[in-house]
Amino acid sequence: MDRCIYVCYSISMDTDCANLFLSKRVSGIRSSVIREILKITVKDSEFLSFAGGLPNPNLLEKELLLQATEKTINDSRDVAFQYGDSTGYEILKHHIQHSFTNGMDMEGFSICITHGSQQGLELLGKFFMEEGTNVLLEDPVYLGALQAFSPYHPNFISLPLESDGPNLLELENIFIEKKIHCFYSNPSHQNPSTITWSIEKRKKVAALLDQYDVILIEDEAYLYLDFFGTLYPSIHSFRKNRDLSFVIGSFSKIISPGFRLGWVLVPNRFLKVFTNAKQGNDLNTNQFSQVVISHLLSLMPLVDHLDKIRSYYLNQKQYLVELINHYLPEVSFQDPKGGMFLWVMFPNVLESEMMEGILEKKVVMVPGNEFRIQKSDSTYFRMNFSFLPKAEMEEGVKRVNQVYRDIIT
Ligand SMILES: Cc1ncc(COP(=O)(O)O)c(C=O)c1O
Incomplete structure (x- = not known):
């Protein structure tokens, strides 16, 4: 599975004869590794994903959403x-x-x-x-x-x-x-x-x-x-x-x-x-x-809703920062003041090695070169903190740490 997924995710869609028929306009479209990773994690629930930019669905008031939907259908x-x-x-x-x-x-x-x-x-x-x-x-x-x-x-x-x-x-x-x-x-x-x-x-x-x-x-x-x-x-x-x-x-x-x-x-x-x-x-x-x-x-009381999601994400961010500082003290990142991600630099490893290793351990992050026009030699990964529960975040960071240690030692 491991290598195979890595290869599948890293090659883009231009693999078959469909290209013969396509317009020039669509032939160069980049594939989204994030969407490919999302597919893998949906199929295999053992995967822990730091990959997507997924808001936490529990932060939406179900009761209010039900009322809004009912009002839409009734009125x-x-x-x-x-x-x-x-x-x-x-x-x-x-x-x-x-x-x-x-x-x-x-x-x-x-x-x-x-x-x-x-x-x-x-x-x-x-x-x-x-x-x-x-x-x-x-x-x-x-x-x-x-x-x-x-x-x-x-x-x-x-x-x-x-x-x-x-x-x-x-x-x-x-x-x-x-x-x-x-x-x-x-x-x-x-x-x-x-x-x-x-x-x-x-x-x-x-x-x-x-x-x-x-x-x-x-x-x-x-x-x-x-x-x-x-x-x-x-x-x-x-x-x-x-x-x-x-x-x-x-x-x-x-x-x-x-x-x-x-x-x-x-x-x-x-x-x-x-x-x-x-x-x-x-x-x-x-x-x-x-x-x-x-x-x-x-x-919806909008101000309260926004306060709730901000303080939830701040708490999640702090937890991921603590985990990384504890398990992976060698990596570096700028502590964010908002958003959903950490942008983490892993020294002394190659992006492809890390990616292969983490997929094998069933944990995913998005490799930094996906966000660049010219490839960088530095190894960056984007890690999301808005979605995973804390226990899973810890397990995920432990798995990443194992992969990183195996490569650098
Ligand atoms: C910077 C940025 N712009 C735009 C989008 C697209 O978001 P949507 O189409 O869901 O509004 C995203 C999604 O992750 C994003 O991160």
């Missing part, structure tokens, strides 16, 4: 079971505007509700990228963004991150050397590095984006998962040329990914074409989900 059938407005269900847009725009000035912007924030990324890839387009990405970068953008064959350029955001000199040099068309950034509790940009850097990057006329795709999937409730102002809020910014949000990490609901704040000058592209994609976002979540948000 809102006419809307919930029909096609809807392609930009989203009006009541849910109001909730987003009221509670999830972080005080942003919405003048000149519209909310478009999407099938997860992932659909927003895909649509923006379709919008702005084609062969040769220079697209700047953080290094490391969210794997799903690579999947969303790669069909359009842009020219990816990596921007290394420091502990408080990008190196500004390096960024400016890139802007001077190349005409960058878009910059995709995930500035709060970034997946996978967990880095959160300082406010100073947000301001300076906003000024550079204005100076060089760059489109910003700002992904705020983890904004509301700061352990202490800090809400960082978006990079976009410091721009003069606000019309060149798209801000992406999601209900996946704060409510549930099962509903597949996210949103994009779209500058009005792009709204018509964004809506047309979305219609070609799905006509409209899942109406039933949108209505249930609207009812849920009316019933």
Whole structure:
């Protein structure tokens, strides 16, 4: 099983003659190791997974969800079971505007509700990228963004991150050397590095984006998962040329990914074409989900809910940090202030060796090179702490430790 799974997970889908028939657009799409790992862990329940970015399902009030679903079926059938407005269900847009725009000035912007924030990324890839387009990405970068953008064959350029955001000199040099068309950034509790940009850097990057006329795709999937409730102002809020910014949000990490609901704040000058592209994609976002979540948000004390998930994840994070400090003192990571992950560097091992070993021991983490355009020699793994119960986390870390010790001794 061991080696076989490793080989299966590491080779992408381009293995058979299907390629002969495929368009160039889809032939280069990266596979998601995370989804492959999820399949393995679903099939074999002995696997302990630090791999997914899965919110803890026990944090959702079942009673309220039942009420919201009942209300949808009893009172809102006419809307919930029909096609809807392609930009989203009006009541849910109001909730987003009221509670999830972080005080942003919405003048000149519209909310478009999407099938997860992932659909927003895909649509923006379709919008702005084609062969040769220079697209700047953080290094490391969210794997799903690579999947969303790669069909359009842009020219990816990596921007290394420091502990408080990008190196500004390096960024400016890139802007001077190349005409960058878009910059995709995930500035709060970034997946996978967990880095959160300082406010100073947000301001300076906003000024550079204005100076060089760059489109910003700002992904705020983890904004509301700061352990202490800090809400960082978006990079976009410091721009003069606000019309060149798209801000992406999601209900996946704060409510549930099962509903597949996210949103994009779209500058009005792009709204018509964004809506047309979305219609070609799905006509409209899942109406039933949108209505249930609207009812849920009316019933749920949101502040209490967010406090509950933040303090639960903080506690889980602290536990994983303690376990790692105890069992694996050689590894290093930046202690995150929010989100769902640790980004851990294992010295003196190869990623492939570790991966093979941990799969054999039935424990999984995501190998760091999955989040990079150019492979790194360093061995990083992304470890999730939001999902596993504490006892399983401990067992998982013990197994990782055994593998690591076997390799380095
Ligand atoms: C940074 C980031 N952006 C976007 C997404 C997509 O999330 P969803 O489509 O569930 O909203 C994820 C999911 O893990 C993510 O980590």
